[in-house]
Amino acid sequence: MKVVFYSMRPYEQQALQPLLPDDWTVIFEWAHLDAQTVARASGAEVVSLFVSDQADETVLNQLAAGGTRLLALRSAGFDHVDVATARQLGMEVVRVPAYSPHAVADHTLALLLMLIRRLHLAQDKVRRGDFCLQGLMGFDLNGKTAGVVGLGRIGRLVVQRLQAFGCNVIGFDPHVQVEGIQQVDSLSELLSQCDILSLNCPLTPQTRHVLNRDTLGQMRPHAVVVNTGRGGLIDTQALLAALRSGQLGGAALDVYEFERGLFFEDHRTEGVADGLLAQLMGLANVVVTGHQAFLTQEAVANIARTTVENIQYWLAHPQGPQPNAVP
Numbered sequence: 001m002k003v004v005f006y007s008m009r010p011y012e013q014q015a016l017q018p019l020l021p022d023d024w025t026v027i028f029e030w031a032h033l034d035a036q037t038v039a040r041a042s043g044a045e046v047v048s049l050f051v052s053d054q055a056d057e058t059v060l061n062q063l064a065a066g067g068t069r070l071l072a073l074r075s076a077g078f079d080h081v082d083v084a085t086a087r088q089l090g091m092e093v094v095r096v097p098a099y100s101p102h103a104v105a106d107h108t109l110a111l112l113l114m115l116i117r118r119l120h121l122a123q124d125k126v127r128r129g130d131f132c133l134q135g136l137m138g139f140d141l142n143g144k145t146a147g148v149v150g151l152g153r154i155g156r157l158v159v160q161r162l163q164a165f166g167c168n169v170i171g172f173d174p175h176v177q178v179e180g181i182q183q184v185d186s187l188s189e190l191l192s193q194c195d196i197l198s199l200n201c202p203l204t205p206q207t208r209h210v211l212n213r214d215t216l217g218q219m220r221p222h223a224v225v226v227n228t229g230r231g232g233l234i235d236t237q238a239l240l241a242a243l244r245s246g247q248l249g250g251a252a253l254d255v256y257e258f259e260r261g262l263f264f265e266d267h268r269t270e271g272v273a274d275g276l277l278a279q280l281m282g283l284a285n286v287v288v289t290g291h292q293a294f295l296t297q298e299a300v301a302n303i304a305r306t307t308v309e310n311i312q313y314w315l316a317h318p319q320g321p322q323p324n325a326v327p
């Protein structure tokens with residue numbers, strides 16, 4: 001059985017290597033999967049993808065023609081895969097539904113604290129020997145209203161953490177009622193009340209640009225936004241405008257709408273060619289990390305283990321149902 005792992009990085013390979021059965025032919029590809037690189041998977045029954053890979057209709061047709069029957073995603077999110085087309089082509093799509101929601105919830109709070117306590121600016125200053133506090137004024141989390149959009153595995157842990165910091169937390173999720181969380185019935189209600197907004201829902205046709213010019217306009221002046229969900233949840237042009245006009249107090253982003261082809265790579269030599277991201281990163285009230293919320297030892301180990309188990313289960317039960325099939 002041949003399996004090709006796209007977007008493979010040394011930290012993941014290290015976790016995967018000891019778990020791989022001897023009788024698999026394994027190819028680790030640094031490259032992301034796209035129309036240019038798909039031919040490298042020819043003859044592989046299993047192809048394993050990360051969030052930086054793109055499995056659209058063109059790519060999937062080629063994978064199917066090359067004999068691929070299982071897509072084993074090394075992520076919880078699956079918005080980078082055209083799942084309907086994959087199924088039409090007779091491919092199973094499995095994922096790692098929960099490798100460490102704690103990793104992402106921790107990073108959400110880390111980004112929030114970094115932004116509101118100006119730690120990114122402070123770090124720059126002290127490194128240059130400037131211990132003057134001008135420009136570093138923050139605000140207390142205690143007593144603030146925090147809104148969490150998406151009360152799934154990660155969102156609920158974000159709520160717990162915000163509550164521990166003394167925030168009054170409200171949540172919005174049209175699909176679940178969670179005990180112990182005060183939920184509002186509409187996004188507008190949440191936006192008009194919160195000083196802090198955390199996006200923790202998946203990217204779907206319904207949630208694309210859930211923060212846009214209109215909804216940003218419904219937010220309290222000077223509120224801050226943290227996005228560890230997916231870049232496409234925010235209309236980035238509208239975000240930039242809201243930050244520039246002072247309508248919004250700040251943004252902390254682990255994900256970016258146009259991150260594909262940019263994140264997970266070292267661009268120091270040529271610089272950041274994406275003008276929109278460069279403008280955002282030039283603002284003092286914006287912090288950005290390159291989709292690293294998942295990156296803890298525990299999460300990477302769980303991703304590796306579940307991915308290998310998913311492939312083994314499919315090999316033993318090709319007719320399914322697969323326990324970790326994408327919903």
Ligand code: NAI
Nearest residue numbers: 077150151152153154155173175200201202228229293294
């Ligand atoms: P989950 O499936 O447990 O929870 C998602 C929640 O969002 C569900 O309760 C669902 O009802 C809710 N939801 C769906 N549509 C909604 C809408 N229109 N408005 C409000 N809520 C809505 O997923 P989990 O594990 O909590 O992950 C959430 C997202 O976080 C993933 O889909 C993924 O995009 C992102 N993620 C980001 C990572 C990173 O490294 N930055 C790592 C892992 C996940």
